[in-house]
């Protein structure tokens with residue numbers, strides 16, 4: 001059992017394998033943004049409070065600002081960049097956010113969409129309460145949340161129809 | 163105008179050790195005794211390291227010890243592995259059935275993102291006076307198992323805390339929480355008063371009551387964020403045991419909580435508010451637990 005201060009690891013982000021040198025004190029957020037250039041995931045508070053940095057690890061929404069990157073080896077990470085298809089078509093959740101004016105400045109949007117994805121993968125027919133619960137860890141200072149709730153519910157409807 | 167040199171909060175360099183078995187973890191904790199921290203979910207430790215409130219040289223990650231992630235009913239004991247996530251507690255039927263107040267605590271614990279990584283062992287070992295899982299564990303007389311290379315010991319959770327952020331675990335690994343489950347009818351309730359669920363408690367409170375012949379045969383009351391550690395309200399308990407269940411007795415006993423607590427004024431609340439709301443909270447939780455016990 002080594003005590004490591006940095007290591008080359010393979011991490012799987014949006015289905016792509018990246019080989020990257022990670023320091024023990026790097027968070028997953030730092031690695032995504034500064035080492036892999038995936039800047040869709042945002043840095044808000046760095047303390048687990050705002051949800052701007054939300055990504056999915058093995059399908060579960062987590063605050064990437066609190067996760068040690070070295071602990072991510074062998075796990076499946078999904079970020080906002082993985083949602084739209086390669087031809088540029090938006091994912092139904094993204095489209096619903098656009099259609100329902102659930103985006104203003106957009107800073108919270110990647111995080112909220114990842115929280116939404118985690119919800120809708122488990123529950124395709126959420127109640128309003130369940131939607132509000134699912135985005136409870138994401139702060140939006142622009143929209144007032146109403147349109148976000150509408151967008152999540154519209155996205156659920158689209159996904160059910162598929 | 164000057165800009166800060168470092169614009170993102172960073173963690174001071176450290177060496178990470180990632181054991182894959184309990185034996186390896188105990189070996190590592192024995193090998194690196196000084197300047198070492200255990201990391202489980204990291205939801206407490208990472209912010210502390212970012213603020214440089216703690217700057218360990220070594221960090222032992224216990225994340226890979228999957229054998230510590232379980233909820234089991236063994237005879238008349240509910241056993242919870244230290245690495246069990248708050249979200250697992252929220253989704254556990256066994257906990258909902260046997261330890262409803264702990265289930266209630268999981269519902270108002272932080273945010274979905276935090277619940278997906280935060281562990282019950284981390285909540286206990288952080289030893290914050292406001293830890294949301296602790297009051298429920300205290301009213302069930304829970305015990306904790308502490309392990310090191312020399313052996314293991316099981317101690318009552320009540321004796322675990324020694325002050326804010328302080329406990330008796332030295333370089334011990336907390337492996338299990340043991341909750342005795344009684345056979346008879348009992349009711350429990352938990353509530354936290356806070357600005358919102360992702361905020362820590364201004365005050366939190368759990369109650370467990372057992373009833374026989376319209377009297378309280380047993381009462382346990384615990385509160386958080388009203389002292390230097392989570393506490394049992396033994397003055398309230400004493401006044402109710404063997405007493406008739408009625409509004410007057412509950413009201414009188416709830417007022418007595420003032421003798422059990424010693425709150426401070428801080429960013430979340432004031433001493434005066436904490437004193438007043440503690441009385442109300444104890445009364446409400448007693449009533450709710452009684453209602454549930456009688457069902």
Ligand SMILES: Cc1cc2nc3c(=O)[nH]c(=O)nc-3n(C[C@H](O)[C@H](O)[C@H](O)COP(=O)(O)OP(=O)(O)OC[C@H]3O[C@@H](n4cnc5c(N)ncnc54)[C@H](O)[C@@H]3O)c2cc1C
Nearest residue numbers: 048200202203204205206207272281283284285287294336
């Ligand atoms: C935004 C936010 C909201 C929060 N909201 C709440 C809330 O509502 N209620 C609440 O109670 N808490 C809350 N917390 C605090 C925190 O999430 C919890 O205390 C959590 O349970 C800690 O668990 P962890 O696994 O992340 O611990 P870690 O951060 O990994 O560890 C915490 C401490 O315990 C030690 N430790 C961990 N596991 C063990 C073990 N098995 N043996 C020995 N030592 C160990 C570590 O060394 C460290 O000192 C919140 C935190 C954040 C960032």
Ligand code: FES
Nearest residue numbers: 044045046051065
């Ligand atoms: S940046 Fe991670 S929660 Fe705010």
Ligand code: FES
Nearest residue numbers: 104105140141142
């Ligand atoms: S759209 Fe601006 S913070 Fe949410």
